[in-house]
Amino acid sequence: MLIKDFEFTLKDGRTAIIRSPKDEDIQGVLDYLYISSGETDFILRYPEECTKYTAEGEKQLFDRINTADNETMLVCIVGGKVAGNCQITWSNGIKTRHRAHVAIALLKEFWNLGIGTRLFQELIRIAEENENILQMELDFVEGNSRARALYEKMGFKITGVKPDAIRLKDGILLNEYSMVRKM
Numbered sequence: 578m579l580i581k582d583f584e585f586t587l588k589d590g591r592t593a594i595i596r597s598p599k600d601e602d603i604q605g606v607l608d609y610l611y612i613s614s615g616e617t618d619f620i621l622r623y624p625e626e627c628t629k630y631t632a633e634g635e636k637q638l639f640d641r642i643n644t645a646d647n648e649t650m651l652v653c654i655v656g657g658k659v660a661g662n663c664q665i666t667w668s669n670g671i672k673t674r675h676r677a678h679v680a681i682a683l684l685k686e687f688w689n690l691g692i693g694t695r696l697f698q699e700l701i702r703i704a705e706e707n708e709n710i711l712q713m714e715l716d717f718v719e720g721n722s723r724a725r726a727l728y729e730k731m732g733f734k735i736t737g738v739k740p741d742a743i744r745l746k747d748g749i750l751l752n753e754y755s756m757v758r759k760m
């Protein structure tokens with residue numbers, strides 16, 4: 578699904594654009610995937626695992642998502658740079674089409690500027706427009722207090738915990754929490 582582009586003002590006064598991904602974003606998204614993976618343990622990949630992402634693969638991904646009827650990606654652009662993205666996906670299956678899954682990540686230089694809040698407002702609007710969707714779901718890793726604060730602010734509540742779901746390179750095990758937002 579495509580969304581209509583819109584602009585908003587960051588907490589530091591800069592203007593940001595939120596829109597569907599375009600071919601011109603491919604290199605920016607590849608850079609963002611690689612860099613963001615090394616900036617936090619709360620993203621589920623390490624930078625060296627990003628070699629599987631290619632320009633051709635991203636183009637196919639953008640084309641698929643932009644034409645799908647059950648998923649949308651939003652990219653946030655600040656000063657011509659891809660600051661991050663988010664995604665909402667739901668199943669077409671009769672038994673599970675009431676559940677939409679969402680995910681988000683931004684480059685560290687763009688944290689705490691209100692982008693996550695604005696992206697989530699848009700994800701919620703998209704979910705609300707689909708009468709089949711009764712709940713939005715996501716997961717976050719133990720210790721990710723910024724993400725948790727954002728999700729609670731947007732109406733998500735913790736519904737469960739998967740113990741030791743994440744194992745870092747140094748062997749540290751972290752729980753993963755599930756959250757649900759009823760529509």
Ligand SMILES: CC(C)(COP(=O)(O)OP(=O)(O)OC[C@H]1O[C@@H](n2cnc3c(N)ncnc32)[C@H](O)[C@@H]1OP(=O)(O)O)[C@@H](O)C(=O)NCCC(=O)NCCS
Pocket residue numbers: 617619620661681682683684687688689690691692693694695716717718721722723724726727730
């Ligand atoms: C988590 C993330 C998406 C949040 O987006 P963001 O643009 O930084 O969030 P916002 O600026 O819109 O809002 C963050 C809120 O958390 C609050 N906050 C910031 N740091 C916090 C902390 N350590 N503990 C609690 N709350 C915190 C902020 O005050 C703000 O609340 P407010 O708007 O009421 O003032 C972003 O920081 C990010 O990409 N992090 C790395 C990747 C990641 O963790 N992705 C999520 C995986 S589940």
